[in-house]
Amino acid sequence: MKQNTHYRYDPETCSFVEVEEDRRDVLRKVGVVVGLALVLAVLAAWMMDLHMIRTPEEQALRSENEVLEQQLSRVSTQMSALSKELSRLSEKDRKLYRTLLQIEPISEDVRKVGVGGTDAHSEFDRFGTHTAELLRETASTLDQLERQVSLQGASYRELTQFAERRDQRLLELPAIRPTNGPIVSGYGMRHHPILKVRKMHAGVDFLVRTGTPIVTTGNGVIRRAQYSPTYGNYVDVHHKTAGYITRYAHLSEIEDDIQRGVKVERGQRIGYSGNTGRSTGPHLHYEVRDDKGRTLDPIDFFVPDMSPQNFYQLVERTQQYQNRFASAEKSDKETSSGFSLSSGG
Numbered sequence: 140m141k142q143n144t145h146y147r148y149d150p151e152t153c154s155f156v157e158v159e160e161d162r163r164d165v166l167r168k169v170g171v172v173v174g175l176a177l178v179l180a181v182l183a184a185w186m187m188d189l190h191m192i193r194t195p196e197e198q199a200l201r202s203e204n205e206v207l208e209q210q211l212s213r214v215s216t217q218m219s220a221l222s223k224e225l226s227r228l229s230e231k232d233r234k235l236y237r238t239l240l241q242i243e244p245i246s247e248d249v250r251k252v253g254v255g256g257t258d259a260h261s262e263f264d265r266f267g268t269h270t271a272e273l274l275r276e277t278a279s280t281l282d283q284l285e286r287q288v289s290l291q292g293a294s295y296r297e298l299t300q301f302a303e304r305r306d307q308r309l310l311e312l313p314a315i316r317p318t319n320g321p322i323v324s325g326y327g328m329r330h331h332p333i334l335k336v337r338k339m340h341a342g343v344d345f346l347v348r349t350g351t352p353i354v355t356t357g358n359g360v361i362r363r364a365q366y367s368p369t370y371g372n373y374v375d376v377h378h379k380t381a382g383y384i385t386r387y388a389h390l391s392e393i394e395d396d397i398q399r400g401v402k403v404e405r406g407q408r409i410g411y412s413g414n415t416g417r418s419t420g421p422h423l424h425y426e427v428r429d430d431k432g433r434t435l436d437p438i439d440f441f442v443p444d445m446s447p448q449n450f451y452q453l454v455e456r457t458q459q460y461q462n463r464f465a466s467a468e469k470s471d472k473e474t475s476s477g478f479s480l481s482s483g484g
């Protein structure tokens with residue numbers, strides 16, 4: 140029997156007879172196979188195009204995307220480095236500047252405001268996992284950076300203002316002597332040489348000849364430059380930021396330009412010493428008061444201007460002069476000694 144030949148059983152002849160295939164039937168089968176193959180080929184081509192074969196635009200977009208992702212990654216790294224640098228600065232700020240200037244450091248609670256909490260960047264979840272992670276990380280680092288920068292900026296502004304105020308306070312502090320010459324009467328209770336009663340002496344008296352230049356002891360603004368029966372010609376200087384008022388009394392002369400509202404600097408000449416007002420001899424009566432008008436011992440303010448040794452020498456010399464006046468007053472009821480001084484204070 141021939142290969143590929145089909146037979147059928149014929150009951151009438153009781154034998155197998157060769158069956159001749161219908162040509163049309165064969166053609167139909169071939170057609171089906173070819174059709175199926177074509178469909179499969181089209182499908183495969185479509186899938187390949189989807190995943191592998193790209194149009195030039197698509198290819199450009201893809202490479203652009205890759206570049207962007209690399210860029211994002213680099214920005215993220217740079218921001219992390221910046222954040223670390225800022226942390227280092229804030230630590231320096233806390234340890235150095237604030238400690239040096241003796242002001243309260245910004246608390247850790249304030250520094251960490253807004254850190255953590257709910258995920259504010261869940262909008263990136265719709266991208267691929269890797270990109271989403273990168274975007275989320277970058278966005279949250281950016282948030283942190285913004286917070287750190289704003290906090291650190293505020294801190295530095297505050298420190299600068301504080302330092303400026305402190306500079307101003309130091310410039311205004313009545314820290315030098317208003318004139319050269321020994322202090323012949325200290326601050327405190329004393330026997331008043333004119334009123335003959337124990338009276339509070341609100342300042343210190345410098346023994347100086349009439350016409351000796353008198354200078355302001357700190358930066359400030361002239362509050363008064365006038366005459367009074369008690370203080371004679373006197374000048375009050377307001378050291379506003381430092382919170383003090385200084386008074387220079389019994390002057391023979393006040394400089395013409397020294398008038399209310401005029402700014403003066405430490406060491407600037409405001410007039411000349413004299414013997415005006417309630418005074419028994421040429422001297423400078425010098426007072427320091429605080430904002431509330433309370434008198435303070437001016438000697439305490441000279442301390443920054445001198446060494447401890449000089450300070451104790453000054454205190455001792457002042458005491459010696461005072462003792463000498465006391466004994467002079469005892470031996471001679473009338474104040475004939477050239478050292479006998481008084482002031483309205």
Ligand SMILES: [Zn+2]
Nearest residue numbers: 343344424482
């Ligand atoms: Zn006095």
